Amino acid sequence: MSFTNDNVSDNYITNKNEWLRIKDFIPKDKQIWCPFYCDGSMVGTFKEMGFDIIHKDEDFFDHNHGDIIIDNPPFSKKKEVLIRLKELDKPFILISPSMMLSYKYFQELFKNQIQILIPEKRIKFSHLDAQDKKNYTPPFASFYFCYKMNLERDITYI
Numbered sequence: 001m002s003f004t005n006d007n008v009s010d011n012y013i014t015n016k017n018e019w020l021r022i023k024d025f026i027p028k029d030k031q032i033w034c035p036f037y038c039d040g041s042m043v044g045t046f047k048e049m050g051f052d053i054i055h056k057d058e059d060f061f062d063h064n065h066g067d068i069i070i071d072n073p074p075f076s077k078k079k080e081v082l083i084r085l086k087e088l089d090k091p092f093i094l095i096s097p098s099m100m101l102s103y104k105y106f107q108e109l110f111k112n113q114i115q116i117l118i119p120e121k122r123i124k125f126s127h128l129d130a131q132d133k134k135n136y137t138p139p140f141a142s143f144y145f146c147y148k149m150n151l152e153r154d155i156t157y158i
Contacts, residue, residue, distance in 0.1 A: 013038050014072040014095060015135060016045045018123050021158055022093060022144055023049050025117060025151060026070065030091075033066030036073050046070075064088055068149075071095075072125075079105055086110070091148035095123060098141040115151045117144035117158050 019042075026032070028050065034042045037057040046053040054065040061084055069092040073081040078096060085092055086109045100106050123142040124135040 013041060013126050015124050015126060016041075018095070018119075018125075019045050019070075020049070021119055022117055025144075025146070025149065025156075026051065026093070027068070030067035031065075033069050034071045035060040035063070035065075035069060036071045042071070060084065066090075068092065069094070079103075082106060082109055085147070089148075092146070093117075093149060094145045095142050096145050097138075098143050100145065110147060113147060115146040115149060115154045115156070117146060117151075117156050119144070119158055 026049075031052045031054065032046060034046065034053060034055040035058075037055065040055065040057065043053055043055045046055075056063075056065075060081065067090065069085065069088075069090060072095040075097070078100065081094075082105070085094075118141075122137050124137050126135060
């Protein structure tokens with residue numbers, strides 16, 4: 001679902017380079033579902049990297065596509081998204097603030113089941129409504145939270 005009408009602070013697009021950082025951690029033989037539409041630009045990014053992607057402007061809570069979920073969820077709906085992901089029980093890579101590790105609901109849902117890709121530099125975004133689409137680096141660190149991705153290590157610095 002496009003959350004652009006729900007909360008303007010959810011309208012941040014993950015820059016292409018941030019997805020390129022994790023390309024080697026994504027299996028090529030799986031269909032990727034990117035459920036959080038925003039501006040729809042993820043289709044081009046993931047197809048350029050050689051992935052089979054489903055990315056539609058539809059409600060995440062009413063659909064279930066692909067083999068792996070990879071996206072930057074709307075931060076204002078983090079808890080609801082994580083509950084739904086646990087129900088779906090399929091592998092995912094989500095960009096979320098590092099502080100999510102300390103949230104009680106996150107710990108209860110995914111204790112000892114999460115692996116983390118920690119980028120060398122902070123992840124950059126651009127706002128959907130920004131005229132110049134200038135890179136925005138938030139004042140907090142974000143990580144790639146991975147579930148059932150079978151990475152070599154639980155914490156990987158990239």
